[in-house]
Amino acid sequence: MGDTQDWTAAPGAAERARSVLATAWSCAVTADGVREEYVGAHTVTGPGQVRLAVPEDSALFAAALCAPRQEPAVLLEFADVAPVPVRSRIRARLWLSGWFAPAGDGLLLRPTRVVLRQSSGPVVVDPDEFGAARPDPLAEAEARLLTHLADAHPDAVERLTRLVRPESLHAATRVAPLAVDRHGLTLRIERTRAHGDVRLPFHAPADDVAQLTERMHVLLAQTGAAGCPRALQRQRADGDG
Incomplete structure (x- = not known):
């Protein structure tokens, strides 16, 4: 059922996307046909880049390093789950695509495409706006x-x-x-x-x-x-x- 109450001031898409990224505990990663699930393995840098700790001998690490640099080769998916049990508990999904670069003991994603999907539908977020935005303070x-x-x-x-x-x-x-x-x-x-x-x-x-x-x-x-x-x-x- 659609909303019947008027929607008023709300976070913008870039801020909402950064909030999803800041609070997500797990993510799904797809690179060159390899899909893996990670829990508690990612951290976020200031400009919206994602650092992912993965074993150097993992299939994902090899796929990310061998992927073509001319096009987005890696896709990260995050889900925003309502903390209170309700029907249709996933409030939003966030997809970040780009390519990984080695960084310390893991990989660093610099997003080239950001898509946020909420109940109102998907929105493409400008990567620069995404990088400059900050999560909601709450x-x-x-x-x-x-x-x-x-x-x-x-x-x-x-x-x-x-x-x-x-x-x-x-x-x-x-x-x-x-x-x-x-x-x-x-x-x-x-x-x-x-x-x-x-x-x-x-x-x-x-x-x-x-x-x-x-x-x-x-x-x-x-x-x-x-x-x-x-x-x-x-x-x-x-x-x-």
């Missing part, structure tokens, strides 16, 4: 923040649904926090056979966790002026019966 804390919100404050999540349009909550069976960035919080609205996402914007960007706490308090304060959504009212009535 990216590394996001998993901890969202799981804490979902596990310790389900009442707050329910209150936040008062800020969602009633039509977006029609036939909702579950609401969970899906994502948070400096510009806002995204909720996943699940139904029996479908789902949709709605975004609750902050009144100002949050550059750290302290500012995020203040922004969340403002959102929760706004719920006091909003009535309980009819969809949830019906769910409560059905449950009480």
Whole structure:
């Protein structure tokens, strides 16, 4: 199901791509027909280059060194997985292509093509913009923040649904926090056979966790002026019966 809530300020494609890269723990690497999965083996340099620690006797290392330099020969794939269990848990995929060069005890990828795919579709990101961008300031804390919100404050999540349009909550069976960035919080609205996402914007960007706490308090304060959504009212009535 598509979004029915208006989308407001959100990270740009380059920033979102850098956030995916900064928080991903694993990646799939394809070079000259060889595909391997690596966990905890990559690090990111300042300009968006990726250093991958691989054994010198691996097939990937040999394939990368022998690949033609005239065209992209290596493809790295990263998945952005929602920290809170929801339907369709992969929020985005990031593909980086280019070629590897030996670097210390591993290989260094200088991306020549960057593609970010989100629910809205794929976007080609300019490599220079990708290199100059920085991850969202909340990216590394996001998993901890969202799981804490979902596990310790389900009442707050329910209150936040008062800020969602009633039509977006029609036939909702579950609401969970899906994502948070400096510009806002995204909720996943699940139904029996479908789902949709709605975004609750902050009144100002949050550059750290302290500012995020203040922004969340403002959102929760706004719920006091909003009535309980009819969809949830019906769910409560059905449950009480």
